[in-house]
Amino acid sequence: MQIPFDNSYVKLPAQMFTAQLPTPVKAPQMIAVNADLGAILGIDPAMLTAPEAVQVFAGNHIPDGAAPLAQAYAGHQFGNWNPQLGDGRAVLLGEVIGTDGIRRDIQLKGSGPTPYSRRGDGRAWLGPVMREYLVSEAMHAMGVPTTRALAAVTTGEDVFREDVLPGAVIARVAQSHIRVGTFQFFASRGDMTALHALTDHVIARHYPQANGPAELLDLVIARYAALIAKWMGLGFIHGVMNTDNVSIAGETIDYGPCAFIDGFHPDSVFSAIDQYGRYAYANQPGIGAWNMAQFATALIPLMPDRDAAIEAFTAAVHRMPVIYEAEWLRAFAAKLGIANPTEDDRTLITDLLDLMTKDGADFTNTFATLNTARARDQFLSRDAFDTWADRWHLRKSDDAATIMAQANPQIIPRNHRIEEVINAGRNGDHAPFHALLAAVTNPYAPLTDDTAHFARAPSEDEQVKRTFCGT
Known part of the structure; x- marks a missing residue:
């Protein structure tokens, strides 16, 4: 399998990573492969479906030109400092x-496992792999900067979590x-040697316009603020906005216990490990600014005048909410x-969100149907909605239907649908995965008889109230 590698991180100081081969697995089988992404990467589509591909994406075969390594990093996890993290279950090919x-x-x-595994097994089970594949590709289709999924394979081996679960590997691209x-x-x-080298590398690779x-x-602040605003506009909750999960490139990364809101409430939390709601939907912008303060x-150690740098960098972080609010609007x-x-529209928007909160209106379906008579069906207080809609009709643009069709997905990877896919996958049935993948990667298409069920909000007994990262 020929992959046109051109490796640069491996040329940085040795303390920034550990050379690390993947651990081979017993009996890998392909779940899915992303031919469109493969073409962008310059990989021959025929190679992606060849028998060797599953061996590469399982880690059993290292293609020519690869330089496998595990990256070192630290991070604040739920506000608590951990000086030693790193790729504990991932290898950069x-x-x-x-x-x-x-x-x-x-x-x-x-x-x-890698030297950064902290006694973990370094493995993933099928559920989180399927979730990351579906959600990351859906986010890409909705125009959100994100890591992407190149392939997913089962390993033919068990992973031990709260139960004995089927193992899997995802090949992701960022x-x-x-x-x-x-x-x-x-x-x-x-x-300072590594910090200077890392900064120079990031500037050259991601921000060549930056002078220092x-x-x-x-x-980075501007890009991160815009990213969070996109999350908020889709009702997306990342779930683990630790600093080790914040991409310097401004992409959404590490889809662990992520979730999309169904019935709207700004305090929504799904992640089972977020016991105090630190990363609730409404808290994401503030946490984003906190993360940029850590960055x-x-x-600061790179700057010649520490006191002046603290003053300037504090001002930069304080500008983030202003940037975010403009992107949110x-x-x-x-x-x-x-x-x-205009700023007057902010009240119109927040008044709708308040109505949605009061009635638990479905986030995605409210906006997807807003330009139709069916929008009223999302609300219990229909008179209040009608009063709001009268104000809205006076404000929306002449080409509102076109603008809204491009901004409001009809289909998202709803939590209960993902759970259905995972449960089927555990029994060896991947057809539901492929059906949902096809739907969520075409999110703005009008609904059809074949896709309408993917847009349906969950019934009470279908609701997924807790999500898990799988480690």
Whole structure:
């Protein structure tokens, strides 16, 4: 299997990673392979369906030109500092410069233990692999910067969690897997050699317009603020916004206990490990700013005047909410068919969200049907909705229908549908996975008799109230 590797991270100082081969598995079988993404990476589509492909994506065969490694990083986990994390169950095979000129990592997740595993088995079970594949590809289809799924395979081996579960590996692709926690790892150790090298690498790779750490911070903040605004506009909850899960490239990364809101409430939490709601839907913008403060702190040792850097970087972090609010307004105005939003539109949007909160209106279906008579059906207080709608009709643009069709997905990877797919997969049936994948990667298409059921909100007994990361 020929993959046109062009590896750069492996050329950085040796303390930034550990050379690491994946651990072979017993009997891998392909679940899915992403031919469209493979083409962007310059991989011959015929090779993706050849028998050797499953061996590569399972970690049993290392293709020519690969430089397998596990990256070192640290991080704040639920606000608590952990100085030693790293790729505990992932191996970066190498990097590819795609046909679009963008450099990307190809990483195997669930590929076995590494020196950073902290007594873990380094494996993934089928459920989280299916969830990450479905959600990351759906997010890409909805225009959200994200890691992507290149392939998923079962391993033919069991993984032990709360039960004996089928093992799996996902081959995921990202513009890089460098995190805020990567910078924290070296800053906390006072390793200026690695910190300088990492900063230069990130600027050259992701932000060539940046002239030094201060401009890098500004650009990362702007990209991260825009990303969170996109999450909010889709009712998406990441679930584990630890600094080791914050991509410096501004992509959504690490789809562990992630979830989409059904009946709307801003305090929604799904992650079973988020016991106090730190990463609830409404808290995501504030946590984003907190994470950028940690990034700024890690960059301060690079600056010649510490006191001046603290003042400047504090101001940069304080600008993030302003950037976010502008991005949020733009995202939600589009959902209402408003082409040129003003600050007055913010009240119109929040009033709708308040009505949705009061009645538990389905987030996705409210916006998907807003331009139709069916929108009233989402609400118990229909008179209140009608009063709001009268105000909205006076404000929306002439081309509102077109704007809204491009901003409001009809289908998302709903939590209960993902659970159905996982349960079928545990029994060896992957047909539901492929059916849901086809639907969520075409999210803005009008519903048909074959796809309408994917848009249906869960009944009370179908609701998924807790999600798990699978480690």
